[in-house]
Amino acid sequence: MDNLTIALDAMSGDFGPRVIVPAALQALDLHRNLHLILVGSSAEINIFLPNKHPRLTVIKSSSVIPNDMKPSLAIRRSQGSSMRMALELVNSKEAQACVSAGNTGALMGLSKLLLHSISGIKRPALVATLPTIKDGNTVILDLGANIESDSEMLVQFAIMGSILANTVLNIVNPRVALLNIGKEDIKGLERIRVAANKLKTNHYFNFVGYLEGDELLSGKTDVLVCDGFTGNVTLKTVEGLIKIFLSSNQLMTKNKSIFARLTRYWMQKKMMNYFGHLDPNHYNGACLLGLQSIVIKSHGAASQSSFLAAIEHAILAIENNLPERIASSLSSILPKSEKN
Amino acid sequence: MDNLTIALDAMSGDFGPRVIVPAALQALDLHRNLHLILVGSSAEINIFLPNKHPRLTVIKSSSVIPNDMKPSLAIRRSQGSSMRMALELVNSKEAQACVSAGNTGALMGLSKLLLHSISGIKRPALVATLPTIKDGNTVILDLGANIESDSEMLVQFAIMGSILANTVLNIVNPRVALLNIGKEDIKGLERIRVAANKLKTNHYFNFVGYLEGDELLSGKTDVLVCDGFTGNVTLKTVEGLIKIFLSSNQLMTKNKSIFARLTRYWMQKKMMNYFGHLDPNHYNGACLLGLQSIVIKSHGAASQSSFLAAIEHAILAIENNLPERIASSLSSILPKSEKN
Numbered sequence: 001m002d003n004l005t006i007a008l009d010a011m012s013g014d015f016g017p018r019v020i021v022p023a024a025l026q027a028l029d030l031h032r033n034l035h036l037i038l039v040g041s042s043a044e045i046n047i048f049l050p051n052k053h054p055r056l057t058v059i060k061s062s063s064v065i066p067n068d069m070k071p072s073l074a075i076r077r078s079q080g081s082s083m084r085m086a087l088e089l090v091n092s093k094e095a096q097a098c099v100s101a102g103n104t105g106a107l108m109g110l111s112k113l114l115l116h117s118i119s120g121i122k123r124p125a126l127v128a129t130l131p132t133i134k135d136g137n138t139v140i141l142d143l144g145a146n147i148e149s150d151s152e153m154l155v156q157f158a159i160m161g162s163i164l165a166n167t168v169l170n171i172v173n174p175r176v177a178l179l180n181i182g183k184e185d186i187k188g189l190e191r192i193r194v195a196a197n198k199l200k201t202n203h204y205f206n207f208v209g210y211l212e213g214d215e216l217l218s219g220k221t222d223v224l225v226c227d228g229f230t231g232n233v234t235l236k237t238v239e240g241l242i243k244i245f246l247s248s249n250q251l252m253t254k255n256k257s258i259f260a261r262l263t264r265y266w267m268q269k270k271m272m273n274y275f276g277h278l279d280p281n282h283y284n285g286a287c288l289l290g291l292q293s294i295v296i297k298s299h300g301a302a303s304q305s306s307f308l309a310a311i312e313h314a315i316l317a318i319e320n321n322l323p324e325r326i327a328s329s330l331s332s333i334l335p336k337s338e339k340n
Numbered sequence: 341m342d343n344l345t346i347a348l349d350a351m352s353g354d355f356g357p358r359v360i361v362p363a364a365l366q367a368l369d370l371h372r373n374l375h376l377i378l379v380g381s382s383a384e385i386n387i388f389l390p391n392k393h394p395r396l397t398v399i400k401s402s403s404v405i406p407n408d409m410k411p412s413l414a415i416r417r418s419q420g421s422s423m424r425m426a427l428e429l430v431n432s433k434e435a436q437a438c439v440s441a442g443n444t445g446a447l448m449g450l451s452k453l454l455l456h457s458i459s460g461i462k463r464p465a466l467v468a469t470l471p472t473i474k475d476g477n478t479v480i481l482d483l484g485a486n487i488e489s490d491s492e493m494l495v496q497f498a499i500m501g502s503i504l505a506n507t508v509l510n511i512v513n514p515r516v517a518l519l520n521i522g523k524e525d526i527k528g529l530e531r532i533r534v535a536a537n538k539l540k541t542n543h544y545f546n547f548v549g550y551l552e553g554d555e556l557l558s559g560k561t562d563v564l565v566c567d568g569f570t571g572n573v574t575l576k577t578v579e580g581l582i583k584i585f586l587s588s589n590q591l592m593t594k595n596k597s598i599f600a601r602l603t604r605y606w607m608q609k610k611m612m613n614y615f616g617h618l619d620p621n622h623y624n625g626a627c628l629l630g631l632q633s634i635v636i637k638s639h640g641a642a643s644q645s646s647f648l649a650a651i652e653h654a655i656l657a658i659e660n661n662l663p664e665r666i667a668s669s670l671s672s673i674l675p676k677s678e679k680n
Binding site for chain 1: 409473487525528568572580582584
């Protein structure tokens with residue numbers, strides 16, 4: 001694909017240019033057709049940019065949206081901010097996608113304002129692809145764009161998740177489940193039960209029922225749907241635990257005998273073999289699905305390698321024409337009356 | 341303590357008497373002052389009861405509340421059921437506590453109906469003590485008794501959790517946190533933010549702010565408060581992942597060389613050393629806190645050892661006079677107007 005251009009909100013996240021500039025340079029090394037536009041304070045960016053790069057442009061912004069600012073206020077004060085300017089580059093077609101590790105609520109609000117939702121989508125959702133224990137993948141949404149989600153929104157998340165599983169993961173007739181606190185029909189919140197009834201009776205979906213928290217990595221579903229609050233807490237819980245376990249061999253460093261060192265090495269290797277693919281750093285980058293353009297939200301605390309993963313998510317979404325495919329699939333699923 | 345008597349709903353859970361009878365016999369072996377009353381089908385119980393036990397009584401019930409029955413219907417049809425009869429034994433003071441692995445909603449409803457809430461408590465909550473990575477403990481509630489919880493309920497959960505942490509875990513001035521999707525004041529659902537303001541301004545609480553999913557086992561708080569839906573999904577997520585990791589050495593059994601076997605043994609030992617205390621089987625048994633009596637909810641899928649853990653939770657609650665201590669602490673915390 002020619003002309004692959006992505007705008008990065010270089011001031012975003014806990015580390016800003018310190019992490020984002022090196023991640024950008026690494027992405028440029030890996031993808032020869034990639035152009036990146038870094039939006040932020042040139043002075044701060046230049047500290048981490050040893051030389052000019054022919055496929056990297058810096059655009060100066062005048063402010064940064066704070067992480068702890070209320071989204072509504074952040075949006076009112078967003079003029080000239082690195083996040084807004086990066087999104088404006090997508091709006092003006094100078095970039096095909098935007099990646100930011102900034103304030104989720106502000107990113108969601110500004111994206112809707114500047115880039116618009118796909119016709120028929122009530123609210124865009126944050127989606128990620130979670131690796132399963134058996135080397136498969138589960139598309140999970142919403143991860144925090146909509147902390148309260150009614151049954152209609154849950155059904156729309158199921159539609160978008162199914163299309164993503166089908167187009168990006170190449171899964172034919174993807175299985176869809178709702179995250180709930182039990183398997184039985186009567187379990188859970190009313191909005192979940194109403195969504196389940198809608199999913200059951202719509203032939204578009206391969207609805208497999210409710211999934212409980214302990215089956216999250218089981219691979220029993222291809223798409224897992226939940227409200228943004230539950231999704232955010234659950235994903236962070238999974239990530240936190242995996243990090244604890246993957247670093248567990250570091251806890252065991254007291255014994256310095258050769259046998260202990262060898263087994264530690266073996267254990268680390270085995271742990272990485274079996275669980276390395278679950279490492280949150282590898283799948284960082286949630287896509288704000290349901291917009292007419294591509295916006296990727298990185299973790300605020302992303303490291304260089306995990307911000308790189310977010311850039312690669314953006315590349316994959318561009319190469320798969322994700323927004324267009326969602327829009328065209330939607331028109332065949334939703335009854336005309338449900339579209340805007 | 342003399343006269344320690346607990347009623348067990350012997351027909352409850354996925355395995356009924358097959359698991360509960362052996363767990364009961366094990367508990368009787370371990371606790372010489374313990375008496376158990378098994379409520380259920382004598383025929384089914386006797387299959388797993390090789391001999392009469394001087395400290396075990398069987399009381400015949402005529403029905404079992406199905407797991408998938410709507411709580412309201414289950415309660416209407418509960419007369420003569422093993423769950424109701426076990427609770428009635430607590431009501432008539434023939435037993436000091438009841439343990440059931442049955443329908444959570446029905447257990448909650450029947451417990452309120454028969455055993456009553458402590459004056460001032462709006463809704464009882466399911467609470468468990470989750471081990472932290474550094475050998476500490478975090479009291480977490482609600483785990484599913486109230487799938488929708490308003491800010492007042494969250495504050496009451498904080499009160500009950502603090503009293504539990506103080507009386508059972510002997511923590512002076514326990515730290516209290518709310519489970520949320522970010523650290524900043526503006527984050528999360530409105531009911532959580534309102535509860536945070538109430539906890540901040542009440543000097544009874546040592547409120548430490550919001551905790552995110554990835555810090556669940558960090559030991560950064562002694563009491564973690566959330567609504568029952570989020571708590572249930574999160575706890576199950578933690579348990580599912582820990583089980584995957586603790587059984588991970590079973591995945592690595594292909595290589596049969598002596599070195600591989602030795603390191604596997606070493607690895608299993610190390611894993612159990614570092615993470616064995618996180619094994620969900622060890623902390624099974626959530627207490628229905630806020631009632632005037634003690635009711636313990638075991639996992640439906642509990643194994644013998646984990647049902648035993650639930651019985652031991654009941655013993656601990658009896659020995660600590662938990663309901664009385666909550667009632668007396670409550671009267672000094674809640675303004676008189678907030679009590680029933």
